[in-house]
Amino acid sequence: MQAKKTRRTSVDPIMDTDVAAVADFLSANHNDRVPWAQACSKPPWQVDAPNRGFMLRDGQRVVGTLLALYSERMVAGRVERFCNLGSWCVLPEYRSRSLSLLNAVLGQEGYNFTILSPDEGPQEILSFLGFRFLDTTSALVPNLPWPTLPGRIRISADPDMIENRLAGSELKLYRDHRAALATHHLVLLHGDESCHVMYRKFRYKGAPLFAIILHVSNADLFRRALVPLARHLLIHHRLVSTLVELRLVDQRPRMSFAVTNWPKMYRSANLEPRQIDYLYSELTCVPW
Known part of the structure; x- marks a missing residue:
């Protein structure tokens, strides 16, 4: 009997050298009308971003992504750091590892998180993790x-x-x-x-x-x-x-x-809903 092949998946930050592979994955599995190579690249504003989000890999093959856009903004007289969660796409056979991508993004400390186009399925998970709905x-x-x-x-x-x-x-x-x-x-x-x-x-x-x-x-x-x-x-x-x-x-x-x-959600220890907007996000940078 042939032994069942064990998948060796890893969660890794998306860096500049990974953009082409991530863009190909999203074009093939998420939306082929979006210019992903541009959308995943450095945003048009100045920011010291730690990554472009996180990817799930099986060996060297990209099998899932959760994109992220970062910004630093003045809010009520203080600098606040934001992380906007973008396209969350995982191949069906790897869906059990989807939360590992979300945990990797949310594990970054010191950010206010927004997700401005959550699908219906993840909304309950996001609520459990402390996200609140904005009034839309x-x-x-x-x-x-x-x-x-x-x-x-x-x-x-x-x-x-x-x-x-x-x-x-x-x-x-x-x-x-x-x-x-x-x-x-x-x-x-x-x-x-x-x-x-x-x-x-x-x-x-x-x-x-x-x-x-x-x-x-x-x-x-x-x-x-x-x-x-x-x-x-x-x-x-x-x-x-x-x-x-x-x-x-x-x-x-x-x-x-x-x-x-459509629903929009955020998680923050400091900010109120009125202080959350839709700039510096996938809504401004990803043309669906």
């Missing part, structure tokens, strides 16, 4: 060709215009994300007021369908500019609707429908 109550705004008054609200995607109208921490956010693969930028202008908007496109069957708002720097101006913004996104980007969470804009905009966005 949202408004869905139809993007219609509304008539607008000329000269009142201006909208620009021009990088020079955005650079000129932003300052301080908001300018840093823009510069950190201007090369992020999944992020699009607009600036809304009204007199001396400005609002920096970051959004990503939701695709269905390969075609862009609606805009998902990730960041709003001026909630009041955003709400006042919603009609021309919806028109701009429809006419210039062929996006038929806009989805924005109420936690980003304080209250439900007019002419919108109440919906619930």
Whole structure:
């Protein structure tokens, strides 16, 4: 009788030299539309990242991954370190080792952890491990060709215009994300007021369908500019609707429908839900 082959699996950090193998694995087993080699590489912001996440290997073959994006940010006057958990993919015959990847990431001390697109299955495990759900109550705004008054609200995607109208921490956010693969930028202008908007496109069957708002720097101006913004996104980007969470804009905009966005979770010893956002994450860097 032939002896059963014993698998020798190991959990290892994903380093720069591993990116090509991890990208090939994710393209073959997770989503072949994502440019994984770019998404797994160094993020567009400056950070001393310990790794790109962790991988499960059988010998030298990649059989599972849990990606991670790291950042350091000023929150309430102190530097906070963040680790955003990304694509968690393990081949079926190795699923019993899935938690070893999660334990490796969470075993890194001193981080606030976020996971912004958890599948339904892992949510119970994450809750048991101390993760809490964010309130993702949202408004869905139809993007219609509304008539607008000329000269009142201006909208620009021009990088020079955005650079000129932003300052301080908001300018840093823009510069950190201007090369992020999944992020699009607009600036809304009204007199001396400005609002920096970051959004990503939701695709269905390969075609862009609606805009998902990730960041709003001026909630009041955003709400006042919603009609021309919806028109701009429809006419210039062929996006038929806009989805924005109420936690980003304080209250439900007019002419919108109440919906619930997909779940998002975080774990932190220091931070409250209002201090958690969607920047420096897979939502800005991984175009699904």
